[in-house]
Amino acid sequence: MGQIKKQAQISFRQLEQGGATVTVAAGEVLKMAGKTVIIFDFDRTLIDDDSDRWVITNMGLTQLFNQLLPTLPWNTLMDMMLKELQIQGKTVNDIAKCLKGIPLHPDIVAVIKSAHALGCDLKVVSDANMFYIKTILEHYGIYNCFSEITSNPAVVDSGRLRIFPYHNIASSHGCNLCPPNLCKGRVIAKIQASVSENESKRIIYIGDGKNDLCPTLKLDEGDCVMPRMNFPLWNSISKNSELVKAKVYEWGNGEDLGRILLQLLNSTNQS
Numbered sequence: 001m002g003q004i005k006k007q008a009q010i011s012f013r014q015l016e017q018g019g020a021t022v023t024v025a026a027g028e029v030l031k032m033a034g035k036t037v038i039i040f041d042f043d044r045t046l047i048d049d050d051s052d053r054w055v056i057t058n059m060g061l062t063q064l065f066n067q068l069l070p071t072l073p074w075n076t077l078m079d080m081m082l083k084e085l086q087i088q089g090k091t092v093n094d095i096a097k098c099l100k101g102i103p104l105h106p107d108i109v110a111v112i113k114s115a116h117a118l119g120c121d122l123k124v125v126s127d128a129n130m131f132y133i134k135t136i137l138e139h140y141g142i143y144n145c146f147s148e149i150t151s152n153p154a155v156v157d158s159g160r161l162r163i164f165p166y167h168n169i170a171s172s173h174g175c176n177l178c179p180p181n182l183c184k185g186r187v188i189a190k191i192q193a194s195v196s197e198n199e200s201k202r203i204i205y206i207g208d209g210k211n212d213l214c215p216t217l218k219l220d221e222g223d224c225v226m227p228r229m230n231f232p233l234w235n236s237i238s239k240n241s242e243l244v245k246a247k248v249y250e251w252g253n254g255e256d257l258g259r260i261l262l263q264l265l266n267s268t269n270q271s
C-alpha cells in the first residue's frame with residue numbers, strides 16, 4: 001500500500017510538471033481513477049510498431065510472408081511463420097529476444113504505471129497473441145499493471161510456438177465488423193456486464209485499427225475513446241460520428257497518449 005501511495009504522488013507531480021490542470025486533491029484523484037477501466041489495443045497503440053510485422057521483418061521472413069499473405073487467414077499465416085522459424089533452428093527464446101527489441105514510448109510506460117498506482121483497472125484487448133504481449137509487457141516491467149489480457153492464445157508445442165484464434169472459427173461470432181478470429185466488441189460487452197454489476201464505471205478505450213470500431217460502438221456516453229490520428233479507427237469514427245456515443249480524444253504519438261490519458265484520469269465531469 002505504501003508503494004502505491006508513493007507512485008500516485010509521483011504521477012501527481014508529473015502531472016503538474018506536464019502543465020495539466022490539477023484542481024483536485026490527490027485523494028479525490030484516487031477515488032475517481034478507481035472507477036475507470038482503461039482498455040488498450042496493443043499493436044500501433046500500446047507499442048508504436050506491429051509485433052507480428054516486427055518478428056517477420058527482424059527474423060528474415062519478409063519474402064515468405066509476402067508469398068503466403070494472399071492465401072492464408074492472418075492467424076494461420078502467423079502460425080506458419082513460426083513453424084518456418086523452428087525449421088530454421090530458431091528457438092522460442094530467440095523469438096522472445098527479438099520481441100524485447102520492440103521500443104515502447106517511456107511516456108506510455110509512465111502513464112500505465114501511474115494509472116495502475118491510481119487504482120484504475122487496466123486491460124489489453126488485442127489481435128496479436130498472448131506470448132508476444134506478455135513477453136513485451138514483462139520486459140518493460142508493466143505486465144503486473146494489467147488485470148486482464150485478451151488475445152489469440154499461444155502455446156509452445158515441442159519447441160515450436162503456435163498461435164490459435166481467440167474464437168472458434170468453425171462457429172461464426174456473427175459480427176461483420178470484425179475478423180473471424182476475434183470480435184473485440186464481444187469482449188468489451190463482457191467487460192461492461194461484469195462492471196455494471198458492482199457500480200457505474202467509466203471505460204477509456206484506446207486503439208488504432210479497423211477492428212477497434214466494433215468495441216468503440218459499444219461504449220456509452222460517459223465513456224471515452226482515444227483513436228490514433230490518421231489511422232483506420234480515427235477515419236471510421238470521423239465517418240460514423242453519429243454512431244459513437246463516447247467522447248472522442250485523438251492522439252498522434254506516445255507523448256500525446258500519455259498526456260491526454262493523464263488529463264482524462266483527472267477530469268472531474270464524469271457522469
Ligand SMILES: [Mg+2]
Pocket residue numbers: 041042043044045207208209
Ligand atoms: Mg492496433
Ligand SMILES: [Zn+2]
Pocket residue numbers: 175176177178182183184185186214215
Ligand atoms: Zn465485432
